[in-house]
Amino acid sequence: MAVKSRARIVGAAARRLSLAGVGALALCAALGSSPAVAQQTGEVQDLFRQVLANPSDAGANTRYAQAAERQGELRKALAAYERIILADPNNTQARAEYERIKAALEPAQTHFQVGFGLQYESNVRLDPHGGRSDIAGQLSLRMDDERHVGGTSWRTGVQVYGDTHLNSGNADFMYGSVSTGPVLTMENGWRIHPSLNAEVGGANYNFLFYSVGLGAAIETRGAGWLRGMTFGVSYADFTSSNRTGVFHSENGRDAVVVGGRVKLGWENVFTMQDFLSIAPGAVYNIARAQDDRFWQVGVTAAYATRLASFEGGVGNVYLAPEVTLQYRAYAGQEPGHNNSRKDTRVVPGMKLIGTYENKTVVLSYLYDHNDSNYNDGVLLDGRQYRNHRVGLNFYVDF
């Protein structure tokens, strides 16, 4: 094999150099490579020579990777599987092995993010007649952690959020959630993250609801358009003692919620630095009360493109338009109506995003536009409304 390798060295060099130098190069290569070859002994080295002679050979790379892994040299296995994927992006077995090795090598990471900002809403109560505008201050904290626990990747996320309004104190909202579960590599290289989730919410500084559930996120790999899928089932329990303000709570809203969403994505669609995301999803809210029970389908399309870059890519400005379309159908009828309620919601928007190192600023505008067949008779808040939302938010990552 060493002879074959040297012959290939000479052959390749000959193509790149003048004919006059071939003899001298052959002599040099032969002399120069001998000590190194002598030093490479053992199974891994033998297989490595095969790879060196034919680096795109999937079989040679696989055997080399397996031998390297047996010796505990995962990094060499990682590079070998990467070579196979680059030569054949559809090799799902190599991709699965690559993801497995990559996950095993990944250092533990804990990521903290603090966010704060202001949000203007033209119709904070979602009043059908226009309502009252208000400004809210917002604060959020999040922690994302991924590490190896007993040989398995384990991911945990914690979030805390609170807002306070300038005038509408009864619109203040607080929220906290935690999610934890393993990250497992599937046979085709995709990763699945089953998780146990819990959340709690409060309104007007009083308890509003809690929820517990199970979720599963499937993270696809590769450059294809299918980027991931999320499924979840949870049970939400609402208090019956928080009926004031813009939040309405009653036991009838207690529900088992089943939902799923698919993420489709494309990069470099129109420019070298852009991304298009389309995310259809469906929800079935099996609420205790018939008129709170609904099913919903929707899709969000979002696009982002880089407008400007400075300091060699450390700072960037992005423009991100988006639109959400949503249809919701309730099971039961509310008093004063002959039909069940059906809502159609359209929310176009635009974001201007600036990033500099670990800091992000987002200037956003959303026009929340909801139409309902419950648009006559007893016209309640949240049925048919228009709400302009302008936000200015800052985030810092640690």
Place this chain on the structure above:
Amino acid sequence: MRITLLTSLILGSALFALPVAAQVDIGVAASITNKVDGSVGPQTKPVVLGDRVFENEVIRTGTNSKGQLLFRDETAVTVGPDSEITLDKFVYNAAGNSISLSATKGVFRFISGSAPKNAYEIKTPSATVGVRGTIVYIGLLPDGTGLYYVGEGGIELKTAFGVFSASEGEIIVIRPGAAPEVGKLKPWQKALFAAVFDPDKKSADLPSVPGMPDKGNDLKNLLRSQGQIIDCYNSFQSEYGCGYGFRRRN
């Protein structure tokens, strides 16, 4: 006349062969994506899969291009887009080991091979990297900022401000004229390394920051309520933040 011609041919061949004889084969181009060039002396040629690479060769990649270089000691260097690296020195034999590279711009992933760790040296404009571990990511930005992320093991950086070390999961950032800072990998830094982090990427990525469209790469983004300040794990009722969804009744 015949003797003169023969003498000229011999002399000419010897002179022409002189720079060629100095070339030492050190490995192979193990994967090539799009445009990768190699310069040995004055010659610049496209590098294709399976081509040998040589001591003192300068490797340059184009936009949306990258390559993996595999050296004879099993070192694998992934060269990202718009990058340039010189393969300065490669000694790997029973008499000793010394492997030196000079990275001047772009992004790289360095996976060390079988030579002793102290044999490796990576020179960059702002620091010389001594490899104390096995996987190192290097980003050299156009403004002179250098990023050195340790994927496994550790590194030691010799800089104008002294020697700095980082261990697994840490990154050292050196801005022009400023002392190095050791910290954790940030989303914007990870986005810059995308082409050498992920075999499917050929360029820097858009960072996963608030407000960005969901790329669906991880759970937090999959469940993120499209740019809102807060996610909503279980309450799938709301597309626009948990609290907002509850306001739909009064």
